[in-house]
Amino acid sequence: MxxxxxxxxxxxxxxxxxxxxxxxxxxxxxxxxxxxxxxxxxxxxxxxxxxxxxxxxxxxxxxxxxxxxxxxxxxxxxxxxxxxxxxxxxxxxxxxxxxxxxxxxxxxxxxxxxxxxxxxxxxxxxxxxxxxxxxxxxxxxxxxxxxxxxxxxxxxxxxxxxxxxxxxxxxxxxxxxxxxxxxxxxxxxxxxxxxxxxxxxxxxxxxxxxxxxxxxxxxxxxxxxxxxxxxxxxxxxxxxNTPEPPPDRAYGDPEAWLLSTASVHPLRYEHAVKALEKVSSNPEEVIESLVKKNLVVKIHYAGTTYLLRNFRKAL
Ligand code: SF4
Known part of the structure; x- marks a missing residue:
């Protein structure tokens, strides 16, 4: 993709x-x-x-x-x-x-x-x-x-x-x-x-x-x-000097959207949830399932949780 x-x-x-x-x-x-x-x-x-x-x-x-x-x-x-x-x-x-x-x-x-x-x-x-x-x-x-x-x-x-x-x-x-x-x-x-x-x-x-x-x-x-x-x-x-505004919404398949987006831009957890609400009735489940499969990792930085594609797994 x-x-x-x-x-x-x-x-x-x-x-x-x-x-x-x-x-x-x-x-x-x-x-x-x-x-x-x-x-x-x-x-x-x-x-x-x-x-x-x-x-x-x-x-x-x-x-x-x-x-x-x-x-x-x-x-x-x-x-x-x-x-x-x-x-x-x-x-x-x-x-x-x-x-x-x-x-x-x-x-x-x-x-x-x-x-x-x-x-x-x-x-x-x-x-x-x-x-x-x-x-x-x-x-x-x-x-x-x-x-x-x-x-x-x-x-x-x-x-x-x-x-x-x-x-x-x-x-x-x-x-x-x-x-x-x-x-x-x-x-x-x-x-x-x-x-x-x-x-x-x-x-x-x-x-x-x-x-x-x-x-x-x-x-x-x-x-x-x-x-x-x-x-x-x-x-x-x-x-x-401010973070990018959150994405408006996700498109298409929720998991594919999250994987492709988090592979280029570390996404704030709460922004990912909001965007995924447009294509999934349970955004947290989408995120947690990818985290569990080790395809996405959570990174804590400056008091915020980010989601990033796990490239070690992807390569
Ligand atoms: S190392 Fe990262 S920030 Fe620097 S030019 Fe390459 S992709 Fe861009």
Whole structure:
């Protein structure tokens, strides 16, 4: 199953997710990654699945529930641009449906021409810019060893010059790793080179890959906002410091919905219950049965219980 959701996204409204890359296949292993450490650490691009099947599933969903989708978003369990068929998927979806397509990328491969041209036709692209100096980039994103920061940064600038859709950036703040006025200033000066609609400042709100990861303190978030706004203008900077809104509802088979959604986004227990009420008379039973089968695990983080797909079992 390639599609999940739709989930409500702070930036994209009702977003139908597309999981076009196998679990934790990524060119980064960010310390804050909500999916845990990267297991398939690679920069090698290939078509992981038959792109026609991916497009077919998206179109099938849109035919039934299209009025409830604002964006189709390529936001897999890893880095979407590692998929060498991403261009065909975007083209196929746009050919068959009048829907906007978004890609949330770590931007590490945008220096490659094929990647640039593959995602050029998307309507909305979010690029990750957590750090622009070598030591901090390595500490926060833990990039694949063949990647060079200079290539990554210039690739994003070059892409931004040709891209006609909405380009935004996302900077995740990790306390003590990429926080501090000097760091914010250097990120802001770099972002100024991009043709950005908005620069988002995010904080880790879900269980991170590494236990030492701490969200920034309030003072650090305000400082980041002030410093970056000073360089870019306050109308171009926004905080993403609250959890995503809960999903409106589940769709189709309750267990399949929960498995596919919890494989990409750790779900708050109470939000899962509410969404499942639309398709099941006993949502708790659906959840507990998957927990019992060890397909879903409960994670307690910052006073909240989350549900996450148990990938050890799924693999
Ligand atoms: S946060 Fe994104 S880019 Fe970073 S390791 Fe996780 S999937 Fe990869």
């Amino acid at each position: 390639f599609v999940f959701g739709p989930i409500r996204s702070r930036r994209l409204g009702r977003s139908l997710g597309v999981n076009n890359v196998p679990y934790k296949t990524c060119s980064y292993s960010c310390v804050y990654c909500q999916l845990g450490r990267t297991t398939t650490y690679t920069v090698e691009r290939r078509c992981f699945y038959d792109w026609r099947e991916v497009v077919g599933e998206v179109i099938g969903f849109l035919r039934r529930f299209g009025s409830e989708v604002d964006y189709v978003t390529l936001v897999p369990d890893g880095e979407p641009t590692l998929d060498a068929c991403i261009g065909k998927i975007i083209e196929g979806i746009k050919k068959e449906a009048s829907v906007r397509v978004a890609v949330l990328t770590n931007a590490s491969l945008l220096w490659l021409d094929d990647v640039k041209s593959g995602i050029m036709e998307a309507d909305y692209i979010s690029v990750k810019v957590d750090a622009v100096s070598e030591d901090v980039w390595k500490a926060v994103n833990r990039p694949h060893p063949v990647l060079k920061l200079g290539d990554v940064l210039s690739g994003v600038i070059e892409f931004s010059r040709g891209f006609r859709g909405v380009l935004v950036s996302e900077t995740m703040l990790v306390h003590g790793v990429n926080t501090g006025a000097v760091r914010y200033e250097e990120v802001a000066r770099y972002l100024k080179n991009l043709n950005l609609y908005k620069a988002f400042i995010a904080i880790p709100v879900r269980p991170p890959a590494e236990p030492y990861v701490e969200p920034p303190q309030e003072r650090e978030v305000v400082e980041a906002y002030e410093v970056i706004s000073h360089v870019l203008g306050s109308n171009r900077v926004e905080l993403l």
